[in-house]
Amino acid sequence: MLGHLIQAEEGTRLITIYRVDSGGMPTLYTSVSFEEARNMGFEKFGRLLGENLILDSPGLRDLFSL
Template sequence: MRGHLIQAEEQTQLITIYRIDSGGVPTLFTSVSFDEARKMGLEKFGKLLGENLILDSPKLRDLFLQ
């Protein structure tokens, strides 16, 4: 895996995370509606977003879970 792409898609009102493979091809990882994110609040949503990225990234996961 190469990384992640996070998009705030205004038309669909979704915050979407894609995995980007070594060839640059995006694959849907997860999405959250703007309304759901707003209800969570900044701190809780930011924590959820960060944890999703860390746990889905082998090198980052190794930094925290060794």
């Protein structure tokens, strides 16, 4: 079972998505700096975040026939 962990890391000022395997081990998937997210704007960043999760989740990809 694949899952995801999303962290807003204050120290590094990164929004990071990790893949989490069935054993609970996280692996870096992608990250965006706070500055990049702010420059994208709320709607565009929200869409990017959602697309990353959907495209990396086989069950969600199937749900949307991607």
